[in-house]
Amino acid sequence: MRPFIYSIAIAASALPDRAASDAFLTNVTLVDIETGALSEGQSVLIEDNRIADIGRDLSAPIGFSRYEGGGAYLIPGLWDSHVHIFSSATEPDTALPLYLINGVTGIRDMGALWPIDAQQELQARIEAGEVLGPRLILSGAWVDATPGSWPGMFLADTPEDARAVVDRIAAEGWAAVKSYSMLDEPTYLALAEAAHEYDLPLVGHIPERVALGTAIDAGQDGMEHFGRVAMACATGEERMLEDVRRVMANGADQAAIFEVMAGQNRVILETWDQALCDEMLARLAASGMHVSPTLVVADFYTGNWPAPDAPRMRMIPAEVREAWGRPDFRLEAMTDEVRDLAAESIALDRRTFLMTHRAGVPILASTDASFANPYLFHGFSLLDELDLYVEIGLTPREALYTATVAPPRFFGLSDQDGTIAPGRQADLVLLDANPLESLATLRRPRAVIVGGVVLDRAALDALEATLLSEGE
Numbered sequence: 512m513r514p515f516i517y518s519i520a521i522a523a524s525a526l527p528d529r530a531a532s533d534a535f536l537t538n539v540t541l542v543d544i545e546t547g548a549l550s551e552g553q554s555v556l557i558e559d560n561r562i563a564d565i566g567r568d569l570s571a572p573i574g575f576s577r578y579e580g581g582g583a584y585l586i587p588g589l590w591d592s593h594v595h596i597f598s599s600a601t602e603p604d605t606a607l608p609l610y611l612i613n614g615v616t617g618i619r620d621m622g623a624l625w626p627i628d629a630q631q632e633l634q635a636r637i638e639a640g641e642v643l644g645p646r647l648i649l650s651g652a653w654v655d656a657t658p659g660s661w662p663g664m665f666l667a668d669t670p671e672d673a674r675a676v677v678d679r680i681a682a683e684g685w686a687a688v689k690s691y692s693m694l695d696e697p698t699y700l701a702l703a704e705a706a707h708e709y710d711l712p713l714v715g716h717i718p719e720r721v722a723l724g725t726a727i728d729a730g731q732d733g734m735e736h737f738g739r740v741a742m743a744c745a746t747g748e749e750r751m752l753e754d755v756r757r758v759m760a761n762g763a764d765q766a767a768i769f770e771v772m773a774g775q776n777r778v779i780l781e782t783w784d785q786a787l788c789d790e791m792l793a794r795l796a797a798s799g800m801h802v803s804p805t806l807v808v809a810d811f812y813t814g815n816w817p818a819p820d821a822p823r824m825r826m827i828p829a830e831v832r833e834a835w836g837r838p839d840f841r842l843e844a845m846t847d848e849v850r851d852l853a854a855e856s857i858a859l860d861r862r863t864f865l866m867t868h869r870a871g872v873p874i875l876a877s878t879d880a881s882f883a884n885p886y887l888f889h890g891f892s893l894l895d896e897l898d899l900y901v902e903i904g905l906t907p908r909e910a911l912y913t914a915t916v917a918p919p920r921f922f923g924l925s926d927q928d929g930t931i932a933p934g935r936q937a938d939l940v941l942l943d944a945n946p947l948e949s950l951a952t953l954r955r956p957r958a959v960i961v962g963g964v965v966l967d968r969a970a971l972d973a974l975e976a977t978l979l980s981e982g983e
């Protein structure tokens with residue numbers, strides 16, 4: 512699929528372009544997400560796409576657009592560390608503005624149907640300011656066993672395959688190697704070793720036949736989704752892995768494999784063990800492995816869906832809404848018993864998540880938002896995920912840390928680290944209220960600054976109006 516990028520035709524009509532974007536924000540309150548400190552009455556000078564200067568007594572140079580902050584709160588732009596924006600030819604056209612109106616100025620794509628060169632072209636156009644959108648990290652080089660869980664994956668069935676695949680991934684310029692569920696253990700271990708020889712992080716799923724402890728020992732850098740943490744807190748982990756290994760070794764079909772995996776929730780609930788969990792989480796924390804929980808995915812199974820006329824529903828294309836509304840085999844198959852079990856599993860995941868955070872395991876806020884994943888929304892779902900973290904027991908500051916400070920540091924960006932300081936890329940969100948007291952203020956930013964371009968409330972409203980009219 513060679514996509515046609517008309518991405519953000521919107522930009523030309525409704526929005527300021529970067530050439531005219533040198534900006535001077537006055538009277539803002541800087542929020543330090545790491546320490547919780549507030550600095551009132553600051554001015555911020557933005558030149559091109561960088562923060563050029565910060566201080567109390569700055570004066571605006573000639574030619575800079577001046578924005579009166581009125582004491583509003585300035586935080587670093589948000590990151591969603593697990594999304595898929597390339598699951599259809601035109602998905603970025605909707606996804607990018609949805610991120611911006613929600614204050615998300617950075618995303619990590621974790622698996623795509625577009626060819627890498629087309630992804631890189633969009634990434635370069637965003638970096639150059641030709642397309643208005645969040646900063647893009649391309650980590651979707653997913654590697655699975657034949658035949659592959661999704662179309663277009665890299666395939667590896669032996670350690671030799673794994674090494675050859677990593678050679679290609681490195682040559683193509685991906686930011687990471689992503690392991691996927693069906694890899695066998697020897698192939699997975701070779702994948703980890705080859706990735707690290709290229710200095711590429713290994714991120715992704717812990718394969719269904721691999722223990723979390725094995726992945727820690729292999730130096731896996733990032734883990735996608737949360738279920739495997741709760742599973743590793745269960746004394747039944749090894750037994751469950753053995754069951755999967757056995758059916759897969761017998762060449763069972765996918766349905767049989769999924770049936771075995773579906774039985775795992777009950778075993779986890781029955782054998783989850785506090786002492787084992789403490790020990791496992793201490794190991795996980797010491798390893799430095801980052802976890803992208805995507806807890807908001809559970810909303811799909813619990814039927815926590817927005818009303819059909821909710822603005823977020825009306826902002827996505829009609830054909831996507833239609834596809835989401837079609838009967839889903841995963842939901843059709845749910846009996847009351849399965850539903851109760853799912854609810855218990857979700858509650859256990861959330862308890863385990865709080866323990867994981869308190870054990871010092873670094874968390875990257877993430878959602879799995881994609882047109883391919885029903886009722887997960889670009890932008891909106893990241894705010895839902897952060898609300899969930901607070902509901903579970905993190906402070907608003909701790910939740911914000913997972914979306915502002917942790918991601919750019921994990922990605923190794925040289926010009927972004929979740930602080931607001933000279934030299935950093937000007938990706939910022941200006942808020943009416945103090946977000947350390949409540950995250951509710953994130954839902955309607957006063958301004959979003961992306962790559963140095965200031966989108967004030969009027970520009971954000973114009974983006975929303977365009978999304979609503981395109982969704983009709």
Ligand SMILES: [Zn+2]
Nearest residue numbers: 593595621879
């Ligand atoms: Zn995903």
